[in-house]
Amino acid sequence: MSDFLSNFEKANKNAKRLSNKILIDGKLISPSTNNKIDVINPSTGENIGEAPQCNKVEVDLAVKSSLNAFKEWKKVPARERGRLVELGARKLEQRRDEIETLLALDTGNALRTQAKPETSASIELTRMFAGLSGEIKGENYPPNIANTLHYTTRDPIGVVCAIVPWNAPLFLTVAKIAPAIVAGNTVVLKTAEQAPFCALLLVEIFQQELPPGVLNVISGYGEECGEPLLSHPDVRKITFTGSFNVGKIIAQKAAPKLCPVTLELGGKNPNIIMSDADLDIAIPGVIDGMRYTRQGQACTAGSRVYIQEKIYEKVLDGVVDRLKNLKMGNALDENSDVGAIISEDQMKRTLHYMNIAKENSSTKVLHGGNQKKGGEYQEGFFYEPTLLSGVPVKSPVCQEEIFGPVACAIPFKSFDEVIESANDTPFGLSAVLWTQNLSRALQFVEEIDAGFVQVNQCVAPRANVSYGGLKMSGLGKEYAFDSMINHFTQSKTVLINRGSSNIDE
Numbered sequence: 109m110s111d112f113l114s115n116f117e118k119a120n121k122n123a124k125r126l127s128n129k130i131l132i133d134g135k136l137i138s139p140s141t142n143n144k145i146d147v148i149n150p151s152t153g154e155n156i157g158e159a160p161q162c163n164k165v166e167v168d169l170a171v172k173s174s175l176n177a178f179k180e181w182k183k184v185p186a187r188e189r190g191r192l193v194e195l196g197a198r199k200l201e202q203r204r205d206e207i208e209t210l211l212a213l214d215t216g217n218a219l220r221t222q223a224k225p226e227t228s229a230s231i232e233l234t235r236m237f238a239g240l241s242g243e244i245k246g247e248n249y250p251p252n253i254a255n256t257l258h259y260t261t262r263d264p265i266g267v268v269c270a271i272v273p274w275n276a277p278l279f280l281t282v283a284k285i286a287p288a289i290v291a292g293n294t295v296v297l298k299t300a301e302q303a304p305f306c307a308l309l310l311v312e313i314f315q316q317e318l319p320p321g322v323l324n325v326i327s328g329y330g331e332e333c334g335e336p337l338l339s340h341p342d343v344r345k346i347t348f349t350g351s352f353n354v355g356k357i358i359a360q361k362a363a364p365k366l367c368p369v370t371l372e373l374g375g376k377n378p379n380i381i382m383s384d385a386d387l388d389i390a391i392p393g394v395i396d397g398m399r400y401t402r403q404g405q406a407c408t409a410g411s412r413v414y415i416q417e418k419i420y421e422k423v424l425d426g427v428v429d430r431l432k433n434l435k436m437g438n439a440l441d442e443n444s445d446v447g448a449i450i451s452e453d454q455m456k457r458t459l460h461y462m463n464i465a466k467e468n469s470s471t472k473v474l475h476g477g478n479q480k481k482g483g484e485y486q487e488g489f490f491y492e493p494t495l496l497s498g499v500p501v502k503s504p505v506c507q508e509e510i511f512g513p514v515a516c517a518i519p520f521k522s523f524d525e526v527i528e529s530a531n532d533t534p535f536g537l538s539a540v541l542w543t544q545n546l547s548r549a550l551q552f553v554e555e556i557d558a559g560f561v562q563v564n565q566c567v568a569p570r571a572n573v574s575y576g577g578l579k580m581s582g583l584g585k586e587y588a589f590d591s592m593i594n595h596f597t598q599s600k601t602v603l604i605n606r607g608s609s610n611i612d613e
């Protein structure tokens with residue numbers, strides 16, 4: 109059997125097994141609702157199973173299970189919780205080929221370039237949080253009141269609601285569940301309706317090392333399942349990754365119960381190349397930065413490519429040459445560099461923005477610009493990696509998050525001009541500058557409005573790199589120790605007056 113077929117068989121078997129299942133109290137069960145959401149393989153358009161369309165009934169069941177588990181889990185010593193999470197990470201390692209193939213099947217993200225690295229990064233992130241379990245500690249204060257011991261604690265909060273999107277469902281799930289449970293909380297995870305299976309498999313494997321109910325998983329639509337979950341009175345913390353529009357609803361729904369919220373939202377990120385940049389790294393940096401090999405479906409995608417006028421044509425030629433070499437194909441085929449867009453809806457979104465771009469007479473399609481049809485592409489959702497020039501910077505194509513494989517090249521004259529234009533967006537997630545001028549690089553760091561800033565590289569967020577957005581791109585940071593402490597613990601201030609020391613005299 110070819111590698112491709114064996115990958116497909118492995119993934120399909122897990123998808124069928126997990127179809128129409130939720131995970132409650134440590135067991136995969138069928139929900140009480142008969143309503144289901146079709147889950148589609150983006151590479152072929154074929155149905156690979158169903159996700160339960162959960163509602164308030166399953167929400168109540170999952171929250172009850174998590175609340176019960178919390179009563180004991182919070183008492184487990186932190187190092188022991190870390191040890192159990194490390195055991196979970198080992199289990200993930202042992203079954204990584206199942207996880208990464210299901211991830212590619214579920215999301216359409218290419219196995220070699222995306223699903224494998226995402227699985228590795230997820231295991232590493234789990235391990236990192238497990239190892240930090242002993243660091244969850246408060247502070248001692250100097251005795252400002254006579255005879256008084258003064259300190260703070262760091263305690264778990266309770267039941268956490270975690271809601272994730274489909275674009276990197278494994279890594280984003282781990283970024284929430286690992287720090288939450290190491291810190292002593294329990295979690296109800298709502299998976300993304302488009303890609304529910306790989307997150308469910310991950311938690312199913314992980315949960316084997318944990319007491320039942322520490323992690324519960326449900327699936328469904330935002331309004332019907334996500335909203336009752338986050339509004340549930342026993343949910344005391346919400347952690348969300350997704351779009352700004354939904355993030356805003358979540359903040360509003362959390363407000364009446366003063367529930368703390370972490371929001372990791374969208375971006376429209378600048379990737380800026382100065383004329384003194386080392387083009388041997390900056391040109392591939394445009395391709396990497398745009399996350400073309402994830403079909404541009406990344407919050408960090410550098411979709412506004414600013415190039416200083418002197419080197420504009422040279423950089424565009426270099427980028428286009430490289431785009432020509434990207435092989436698009438079935439996500440489970442290890443020869444594919446680029447996979448498929450997640451769904452028909454997301455394809456329509458890309459087509460919508462491309463129509464706006466093409467209506468503009470100044471737009472030039474430098475590469476791509478078409479949906480791929482015919483042959484192996486016929487039934488899947490494939491769109492060519494696309495680079496445009498001539499799109500006005502005020503066009504929605506340059507202002508709004510497309511979350512598809514379309515980037516706009518924008519020439520600029522001066523550093524001041526490009527900073528002003530790069531900051532002229534309601535978003536503030538990530539930003540990249542390519543230059544060999546140290547002074548410029550430091551000025552960029554000072555002046556750019558972004559929560560994740562890189563110079564002369566554009567690596568993806570990873571373990572121990574604190575990541576999050578400014579402005580409309582979010583609230584709070586993830587992936588590093590501070591996220592565990594800031595998002596998943598609460599503090600008590602304790603004053604203990606020891607009384608007089610001469611009571612026995």
Ligand code: NAD
Nearest residue numbers: 272273274299300330331334335350351354372373374407
């Ligand atoms: P989305 O906001 O439509 O959905 C995300 C999740 O929220 C899904 O599970 C969905 O079911 C749920 N949801 C939808 N409506 C809801 C509601 N009213 N109440 C509760 N839950 C609701 O986003 P998407 O299309 O799945 O993902 C793409 C977005 O995610 C992009 O904007 C992207 O930039 C963002 N994203 C951000 C980061 C980051 O770290 N900043 C990472 C990945 C993706």
